[in-house]
Amino acid sequence: MSVGEVVRFALRGLSANKLRSALTMLGILIGVAAVILLVAVGNGSAQAVASRIEALGTNTVTVLGTGRGATLTLPIASALSDPVLAPDVASVSPVVSASATLTYDGTDHDVNSFVGTTPGWFTASNTPVGQGAAFTADDEAQGRRVVVIGQTVAEELFPGVDPIDQQVTVGGALFTVIGVLAAKSSTGFQDSNDTAVAPLTAVRQVLTGYGALNSILVEAASPGRVSAVQSQVASILDQRLGVTAGDTAPYRIQNASQLLETQTETADTFTALLGAVAAISLLVGGIGITNIMLVTVTERTREIGIRKALGAPRRTVLTQFLIEATLLSVIGGALGVLAALIGSRFEIVGVRPVIVPSSVALALGVSIAIGLFFGGLPAARAARLRPIDALRYE
Amino acid sequence: MSRPVLDVRDLTKTYGDGPTAVHALRGVTLTVPRGEYLAIMGSSGSGKSTLMNILGALDVPTTGSYRLDGVDVSRLVDRQLALARNRLIGFVFQAFNLIPRTTALANVELPLAYAGIKAKVRRRRALDALDLVGLADRARHEPNQLSGGQQQRVAVARALVTEPALLLADEPTGNLDTRSTEDILDVFDQLSADGRTIVLITHEKEVGDRAGRLIRLVDGQVVTDVRQQAHR
Numbered sequence A: 001m002s003v004g005e006v007v008r009f010a011l012r013g014l015s016a017n018k019l020r021s022a023l024t025m026l027g028i029l030i031g032v033a034a035v036i037l038l039v040a041v042g043n044g045s046a047q048a049v050a051s052r053i054e055a056l057g058t059n060t061v062t063v064l065g066t067g068r069g070a071t072l073t074l075p076i077a078s079a080l081s082d083p084v085l086a087p088d089v090a091s092v093s094p095v096v097s098a099s100a101t102l103t104y105d106g107t108d109h110d111v112n113s114f115v116g117t118t119p120g121w122f123t124a125s126n127t128p129v130g131q132g133a134a135f136t137a138d139d140e141a142q143g144r145r146v147v148v149i150g151q152t153v154a155e156e157l158f159p160g161v162d163p164i165d166q167q168v169t170v171g172g173a174l175f176t177v178i179g180v181l182a183a184k185s186s187t188g189f190q191d192s193n194d195t196a197v198a199p200l201t202a203v204r205q206v207l208t209g210y211g212a213l214n215s216i217l218v219e220a221a222s223p224g225r226v227s228a229v230q231s232q233v234a235s236i237l238d239q240r241l242g243v244t245a246g247d248t249a250p251y252r253i254q255n256a257s258q259l260l261e262t263q264t265e266t267a268d269t270f271t272a273l274l275g276a277v278a279a280i281s282l283l284v285g286g287i288g289i290t291n292i293m294l295v296t297v298t299e300r301t302r303e304i305g306i307r308k309a310l311g312a313p314r315r316t317v318l319t320q321f322l323i324e325a326t327l328l329s330v331i332g333g334a335l336g337v338l339a340a341l342i343g344s345r346f347e348i349v350g351v352r353p354v355i356v357p358s359s360v361a362l363a364l365g366v367s368i369a370i371g372l373f374f375g376g377l378p379a380a381r382a383a384r385l386r387p388i389d390a391l392r393y394e
Numbered sequence B: 001m002s003r004p005v006l007d008v009r010d011l012t013k014t015y016g017d018g019p020t021a022v023h024a025l026r027g028v029t030l031t032v033p034r035g036e037y038l039a040i041m042g043s044s045g046s047g048k049s050t051l052m053n054i055l056g057a058l059d060v061p062t063t064g065s066y067r068l069d070g071v072d073v074s075r076l077v078d079r080q081l082a083l084a085r086n087r088l089i090g091f092v093f094q095a096f097n098l099i100p101r102t103t104a105l106a107n108v109e110l111p112l113a114y115a116g117i118k119a120k121v122r123r124r125r126a127l128d129a130l131d132l133v134g135l136a137d138r139a140r141h142e143p144n145q146l147s148g149g150q151q152q153r154v155a156v157a158r159a160l161v162t163e164p165a166l167l168l169a170d171e172p173t174g175n176l177d178t179r180s181t182e183d184i185l186d187v188f189d190q191l192s193a194d195g196r197t198i199v200l201i202t203h204e205k206e207v208g209d210r211a212g213r214l215i216r217l218v219d220g221q222v223v224t225d226v227r228q229q230a231h232r
Helices: A003-016 A018-056 A074-080 A120-124 A139-143 A152-155 A200-209 A222-239 A256-299 A302-309 A314-342 A357-384 A387-392 B048-055 B078-088 B105-116 B119-132 B147-160 B176-192
Strands: A062-067 A090-104 A107-117 A129-132 A148-149 A167-172 A173-181 A196-197 A217-222 A251-255 B006-015 B022-032 B037-043 B062-068 B089-092 B166-170 B196-200 B214-219 B221-227
Touching: A003 A018, A003 A314, A018 A256, A018 A314, A018 A357, A062 A256, A074 A090, A074 A217, A074 A222, A090 A120, A090 A200, A090 B196, A107 A152, A107 A200, A120 A129, A120 A173, A120 A217, A120 B022, A129 B062, A139 A200, A148 A152, A148 A167, A148 A217, A152 A196, A167 B037, A196 A200, A196 B048, A217 A222, A217 B176, A222 A251, A222 A256, A251 A256, A256 A357, A256 B119, A302 A314, A302 A357, A302 A387, A302 B078, A314 A357, A314 B078, B006 B048, B022 B048, B022 B221, B037 B048, B048 B062, B048 B196, B078 B105, B089 B147, B105 B119, B105 B147, B119 B147, B119 B166, B147 B166, B176 B221
Parallel strands: A107 A196, A148 A173, B037 B196, B037 B214, B089 B166, B166 B196
Antiparallel strands: A062 A217, A062 A251, A090 A107, A090 A167, A090 A217, A129 A173, A148 A196, A167 A173, B006 B022, B006 B062, B214 B221
């Protein structure tokens, strides 16, 4: 009896129980698709976090004041650009920010971060201007009231209007829009396109006053010099602020690559968690397969008896049932992979899933192994029965 | 005279052992020549089903020898038994035992498939067998679309299709009404007239009366063995 013949028998066996076959495959499909998709969502969110942090610039450190009072001041900021004490610093951008309301032609729009800084900030923070131009050092020195707005602000305030050279009111003063920032990939909770950037002098004058700076963005000469920059900045600040060894420093230095590391770790944990949930669903799916296979074989013990009475050797019977089980789990698994591939083309809870190839192999492998084992085991038992016992089986 | 189809000597079958042992067969000796139509009768518990299972190579005897068409079946291993069942024996069961949700034609083809015969030849032979039992027009029907009598006739066609040395029927009319019983017995009469060897097990007297030879089994032993003029 040829293999093709046995495969035909198996197919006939499956099509004789269409609904049950379909339900079994559905169980496997859901299990496999869940594993692949959930791992893909975890992976996708990890990658999104990583790219967001990379967009901040990985060759910068951010100095934040933590103590009370005016820790970070403009003189301290300028002290950081010291070619002798801090040779690896490429640029220093003092930053103030406040929330503000922009008004144009009777329309209001609230921005969370109205940033005041120096022109060097645009390159250091990896925030290129898409349309128009950034303000210049001269604008900054003169305190000209010009502003570069983010994409979201442009869309909100100037629907269908070219925002360049329009005037918006911020904190009772008129600012002229001179540029629009290029759209930034923004995933997560904050819209990074909902911002506005103006010269430091103008923002201090109009919005924040002449108090402390919110932060200082320090750019390293190269990504490899970031930790060197960090220690150089720390020693200058310690000296300036009179911090002695053992004291808690009234500032904090954030390093984008450190941030990246911790965020990636968090994302990995997240992925592992999702993977565990998915593995449970695969397990449940596997128990479903086991159940169906057991029921199928038990129910068909009589059929096995008939086949044996008609002269089917044990091996042929076993092969038929094994092929049935394999087809169910392979087709179900393949459909599951297909469903996951289709599902991954859509955003899921704001995350674009990125398929992890090993999860595909794992999910498919586990489902096929479960199908084979729990389909094969009862089939082997039934095939070993003496035909007379199988025939009498009720 | 050619060798007998069935040659059973001193067959015993014991279930269990020790004081609780049940002696289903206590030394049955039986020879069936080719072309004979034999009915084995007995009340329930007489050991006729046990005998049938052993004759059909579905079970093995405890002691004694059993030659089927010259082959000593009691010495065969599983694989060879499967082959013997396929080539030498055609079964008809009381409960029809057709494979559910499978057409009559596919059911009849099944033993040929296990014999490794090509699909085309198989189909032709299966259709011929169905024609013989008068069901050629029902080839595409599934068992649940057929009456009991029709199902049993499909089962007979399936038993015949491999041209076995022995047609073995276990209470083939046990689940049928009078008319269907008549249909099946007519088929058996016709097969017997064609020279087939048939062993039929029954507890109904009118069924036993149709056979050319009647054996009565009581408590695992042959009590009467008569050749008779078959009644119609």
